[in-house]
Amino acid sequence: MKTNTIWKGGQAFESTQHNNSKIEMDGNHGFSPKALLLSGLAGCSGIDVVDILEKMRVPFADLQIEAEADQTEEFPRVFKDIHLNFSVVTGEENRDKVIKAIDLSLEKYCGVAAMLKKNSKIAYTLTIQTEAV
Template sequence: METVTIWENRMAFNSTFDGHTINLNGETGADGKRLGFGPKALLLSGLAGCSGIDVVEILNKMKVEFTKFEIVCDADAVEEHPKIFKDIHITYKINADKSNEDKVRRAIDLSLEKYCGVAAMLRKNSAIIPKLEFID
């Protein structure tokens, strides 16, 4: 696996992988919002995507039907450098029959403990705390 990240200007970079490009930006606009994804936000998105793909595959194999699936990752960084994440909270929101709760929890556990390489890497420095919510 190889990515190529090129500085564009100021604190802006473009990173390319397999013909796809994402923008990263370390600056904050006048409104206080980031001008683009920062590296740590990409880590959280990577965790959500990695685990989400696992969970969808596992639920499909378990024949658990769902109509919506959303993953929210939240983490604060420590104050001192390097500013690594404290605990990472990952909330799985799913619209599925509540009778499948045990299967959904099993899929999440399998992802975080066995299959998701991003979770395995992040877990070496930060606790990953999952939560499940059923939504409409």
């Protein structure tokens, strides 16, 4: 994996990866690098959960992941506690399968979680919604 990050002025940067996908970061007006890391965790786990639920043939209509992190007070300010809330639109009868998918993601498959767990506690909650909001 390789990226190229270019300073655009002020605290703004643009990062490009091998397939020419681009993302902007900005310490003042956009996603900060730490917010991108938190979003990366949610996206990494979300991809796993979707794949696992599809393999289990669990019907679901929506998946949303809210990620929140507490940071240390001292510098460098790093994540210490991370909490994910998975909200899935599916039947209540699928709760155990969704829990299994999340556990497999966070414990086995998600590389971002594996890296972050070396320094931060990652916990989650699950909300099952029976219809889309």
